[in-house]
Amino acid sequence: MNFITSLFPWITNGPLITVQVMSGLSVGMFLFLVSVGMSLIFGVTRIVNLAHGSFYMVGAYMMVTLVAVLPDRPWAFWLALLLAPLGVALLGGIIEVGLLRLIYHRDPLLQLILTFGLILVISTLVLLAWGPDNKSVSRPEALAGSVRILGQPFPSYYLLVLVLAPTVAVALWLVFYKTRWGMLIRAATVDREMLGALGVNVSSLYTQVFVFGSWLAGLGGALAAPTVAVALGMDGDVLTTAFVVVVIGGLGSFAGSFVSALLVGQLQSFGILIFPTISIVLLFALMAVVLIVRPWGLFGRPEE
């Protein structure tokens, strides 16, 4: 025990650990919002959407503009939080109908490369529209400060995330398991051809799912905007992490995204304490191990 405490002096510091868990939890919640959309899109359309991080970035930038444009009232932030994801959803819809629809029957790897092309296009367009400088969004007044948890300060804005993301998760679960639309989505993840043969308009379902997944990415970006510097590189950062989350949880698995997002959130939060320099290696090493042992992820189901 002495050895451990000398190595990790914080290990007996209960309050610090609590705050660390909390912050890991909020990171995990952000990750869940982004990755569940990516996972959902893959589950139904079989496309690994590498541009998902770009949608997240666009959501954050739209937040910047909306907060600046809307009148300086307390409700402006919340209206912006509502509108920004909708804007991203619209963008997703345009891309799905205009591009992806043309290549559903093609080699999945070509689809992957196409979404990579989208990354390049979107990042340049964002650069042209918003310029190269970092932006920031101020937090709404009510959540600007911090609360004390066991004597340690914790930003109160993160509480919003800790409430909102589980709400979304529950809502998603209800949609998936209690509505006809959710049933169709679950059916599509299992067997798309069969669903089409049963008379379901699969093509329209694809569009709906893609729009919905984009909306989730936009929501994640809009929510994150006040917590980070809104900058051009954020698409790649989010993409790689969300990608790891989705792969570990299992592509196309709702529960997988949730559990794995929480896991990765904690890993990041504590990884920085334990192995400050190699926490990212840890993340990719975990993903590699999962891919080797269970390529379809912790909660996914094997292909074929």
Added chain:
Amino acid sequence: MRMPSGPRLAIAAAVLALLPLVLPPFFLQLLTEIAIIGLFATAFNLLMGFGGMVSFGHAAYFALGAYTAALLAKRADVPMVLALLLAPLVAAVGALLFGFFIVRLTHTYFAMLSLAFGQIVFTVIFKWKSLTGGDDGLLDVWPPAFLKSAVAYYYFAVAVVVLCLWALYAIVESPFGYALRAVRDNPRRARFIGINVRRHQLVAFVISGAFSGMAGGLFAFYNGSVFPDFAYFTKSFEPLVVALLGGVQSFYGPLAGAFGFKILEWLISRQWPVYWPLFLGTVVILVIVALPQGFIGLLSGRPGAAIRAHLRRWRPRTHAQRTGSTPRVRPSGAALQMDPSHRSWPAASDGHSGSTSGSSRSTIARVATGPADGRSSLILQALGLKKHFGGVQAVNGVNLAVAPGDLRAIIGPNGAGKTTLFNLLSGDLRHDTGQIRFMDVVVSGLRPHELCRRGLSRTFQITSIFRRLTVIDNVRTALLTHRRRHYNVLVPARRVYQDEALGLLERVGLRDEAGKPSGILAHGDQRRLELAIALASEPQLLLLDEPTAGMAPRERHEIMAMVAGIARDTGLTIVFTEHDMDVVFAVATRITVLHQGSVIAEGTPAEVRANAEVQRVYLGQPLALVR
């Protein structure tokens, strides 16, 4: 895709050698970079275009080569040439280490694991500041004085790249490359012609990694510095995009792609640096949506490749072959001819009918399979085989004994377990309990390619061929792997086994289709081709899973008569399943009847026909009433 003829090569070499006289140094640098990226993309395309494996982390091997070269030159004062020799070596070791795991996965998962390993390499380089300099990279990595000028390094780099490309071309066109294409087209079939698929993919992965590392090393000295960005995942897309732009089906596609890519990058970045990613992204999207074969494909009219190949038919090759190009096979085939367990399949002399008459009997050296030393005289024996899927007992204690020379039919209603039994016997599935003996050796648990090497071959219920190879190359590749030459990279594959391949095609009546892409053959012809592929492994035992599935009744009888003829001529033992009872009773020497995973009857056609239980099963009465 033919090797450029002598004059074309000479002209190309002369142009490359004379360019420095007319081009300013800047363009030489651009050309040097094009050559290096072209090499990187070509090495990448060995996997993508010829192996069907798309790596999303190839920047890792490029970076391993670049950092090896830079570290050796900078920290250990190793001379440049030695550093450049070690760069691909280190990259190859990395590729072996990661590839071992990556090739276990397929498609999207393959891509993702390669990306994960690539990011690990990036992070290690990025974080290991004391060795790699971290974010600052390693600066002042220059070649020795005599290579420092743009002209000198141009000559040096282009010469190295040309050498590497020549080696890669030889690999692609070698038996190894043909087997790699076979793995790309149909991994399952590839196993059943005796290829250890994972190992083959791993070897290709390591080769590709080594040449990527060579490109990285060259680039380090060209650039004068190395940075962690070299390993970042966006860098991994560069060879992918380049290969895609140029066309992945063609060996030279990635080179052309590198040329177009770098020229465009220069033109656009010079004027509007901000717009370059936008432009690149748009081009990538357009190419994928509109030009699946890349620009090379556009130039050579590849979208209609299948049609053109169809028109070309077998004109060039068969003529060469007719005028007698036999001796090619000789030198390395000599050892094989001494091995009595190999029968040979020479072309039936000048036959044109494709019939299976016994006219070529003299060429077939039948080996007595029944040994005289008192061992059992069975070629295949299954004892108490069981296999279940979840709660379904698909095969429930099957005993089977097949004597050499048998033409054994396995029949039974749908769901009787015929295909599962076949998959157990051929090693495609592993049985739960029981034992399989093949030629008096227990072969339970052996994998398909191991069984294939011992003389067991099979066809599938759903036609399984190498669809992007020509008809003759399908058979040729099977011959190559059977003779254990598929790791050979020293001879061009298209020169070997021409006569034997044509002989086999003759036997199944496909000689006239030899030059066609196999994917465009009619269904019945594809089934014949699959038979020829299976025969190319010179099996002792051939398993045919519904060889006539999807054929017209008349064609069924034709095919089965052909199969029976081959079996008679060669003493080949055949076990087949079939739904058409007319066919079964016409050709089978013995029949085994499966029902609900168990054998309910076995005997000669007459015995089985008279068997009361069989009649009841086929008449649909419940088995319980019988007992």
